[in-house]
Amino acid sequence: MQWGRAMRLAILGTGAMARYYAKLFASLNPVMVGRQGGSYVLSQDRDRSIVTPEFLHWTVAHSSLFDLVIVAVKWPAMPLVQSFFKDAGSDLLVISLMNGMGQEEALIPPLSPEQLMVGVTTDAVTLDHDDESGLPAARVTAVGHCLMPLIPHPLVPFWQQQLKDLGLWGSWKFLSAEAVRRERWVKLIQNSIINPLTALANVTNGEITRIPLWTLSRSLLEEARKVSHAIGMALPSDLDFRVSQLCQMTASNKSSMLQDIERRRMTEIDAINGYIIRTARTVSLQAPTHEALTQLIHAMETHFDAS
Ligand SMILES: NC(=O)c1ccc[n+]([C@@H]2O[C@H](COP(=O)([O-])OP(=O)(O)OC[C@H]3O[C@@H](n4cnc5c(N)ncnc54)[C@H](OP(=O)(O)O)[C@@H]3O)[C@@H](O)[C@H]2O)c1
Structure with missing residues (x-):
């Protein structure tokens, strides 16, 4: 054509x-x-x-x-x-x-x-x-x-x-639009775990799974899974495995949020964990671990140039 x-x-x-x-x-x-x-x-x-x-x-x-x-x-x-x-x-x-x-x-x-x-x-x-x-x-x-x-x-x-x-x-x-939306949710959840944890700990994607902060990944995943379930979004049952696998496959990479923090740039936290928090509210749920990490990332951004 x-x-x-x-x-x-x-x-x-x-x-x-x-x-x-x-x-x-x-x-x-x-x-x-x-x-x-x-x-x-x-x-x-x-x-x-x-x-x-x-x-x-x-x-x-x-x-x-x-x-x-x-x-x-x-x-x-x-x-x-x-x-x-x-x-x-x-x-x-x-x-x-x-x-x-x-x-x-x-x-x-x-x-x-x-x-x-x-x-x-x-x-x-x-x-x-x-x-x-x-x-x-x-x-x-x-x-x-x-x-x-x-x-x-x-x-x-x-x-x-x-x-x-x-x-x-x-x-x-x-x-189909539905299939892409599901893939976007999978990536959203992967990013909502890997990005803030690596940015807070200042470690690569591979290192994050080996430090105590990684224990929060379980609550982050469960909160996000409940929200997605409440809005009728069916996610793969092996999402926890997929998140760990992604960390291993990209072990030497620095997440984009860690790179933003290193460059003293405002991050995408409000469109990632923030989106999960906002969606949770629409279905009368809470996502307290996502909220805590969002607050911590915002605290790190306080002295960054917002322009
Ligand atoms: N890089 C990857 O591997 C990858 C993979 C998948 C998806 N993504 C997504 O793709 C998108 C772009 O990522 P990227 O890696 O290309 O990011 P990047 O290298 O950091 O570039 C970001 C772009 O956004 C502009 N920008 C950021 N904050 C701005 C502000 N306050 N005002 C004006 N311009 C601003 C930057 O302009 P200046 O340079 O002038 O600041 C730059 O053009 C993001 O949503 C990212 O999550 C990235």
């Missing part, structure tokens, strides 16, 4: 994921939107490329300039994303690959449910610095899958064709 003209693609964000997707979709000449653009180095296995995407600052970028937008910012940037989509036309297709939950509540309106695809990805990319060139960099540490809900937007078949043309059809999968 052909698109009548070149598809105009924007990637919101200039961080690790945005750098990876700007390289992956380089043939579509994506425009990166953020606070600071410029060249960067993207390394993956033994490959090392210098990438210089077109860049627009938030103050001049507007959704009307684009057909397709991939949202790849961290949650503290959401007000800028909302402003970018203000007055968005109904032809626009938007893909979010952010962690955490609440994208629909944050972006509908101005977007309609028929134009927002909130997916989940197991790609893993870390911010880096390239000593050879002195440029900012990103390192791809795992190429996984992007799971997308199949929505009836006219641009979806064209996007699927682009993925096929780029040889990405095997790694971008389109599933």
Whole structure:
């Protein structure tokens, strides 16, 4: 299937994921939107490329300039994303690959449910610095899958064709909205355990399972499981095993929340554990361990620059 003209693609964000997707979709000449653009180095296995995407600052970028937008910012940037989509036309297709939950509540309106695809990805990319060139960099540490809900937007078949043309059809999968929502909940719960515990203990994903703080993982999982059950979300019965397995598979990685704390950046805690707490309240439940960890992370953020 052909698109009548070149598809105009924007990637919101200039961080690790945005750098990876700007390289992956380089043939579509994506425009990166953020606070600071410029060249960067993207390394993956033994490959090392210098990438210089077109860049627009938030103050001049507007959704009307684009057909397709991939949202790849961290949650503290959401007000800028909302402003970018203000007055968005109904032809626009938007893909979010952010962690955490609440994208629909944050972006509908101005977007309609028929134009927002909130997916989940197991790609893993870390911010880096390239000593050879002195440029900012990103390192791809795992190429996984992007799971997308199949929505009836006219641009979806064209996007699927682009993925096929780029040889990405095997790694971008389109599933029912319900199946993707379940995967998002699984990832939400994994993140709600691994992220705050590693950030508080200042340890890697592998080390966290070997220290006393890990005993809290059981209550975090049980509280989240009760909430998901109360909203009718059926989760895999081996979720505790999956969380430990993920820690082992990513043993040497620092979680994104630990990296945010190290960089003195506001974290995504409110969209991860905070989302579980808010959902618990809607079904008259409580999630006290999630609340305690959220408070502790907020205490660590107190002296960070919120901008
Ligand atoms: N990295 C991964 O492996 C991975 C995997 C799966 C999902 N995710 C999710 O993908 C999303 C993006 O992650 P990432 O790893 O690319 O994050 P990142 O490298 O930290 O980049 C974050 C982006 O958000 C912007 N941002 C953050 N706070 C902001 C603020 N207050 N105002 C304006 N801009 C702000 C940053 O802009 P500045 O650089 O100008 O601060 C940057 O463009 C997150 O939801 C993350 O959880 C990441």
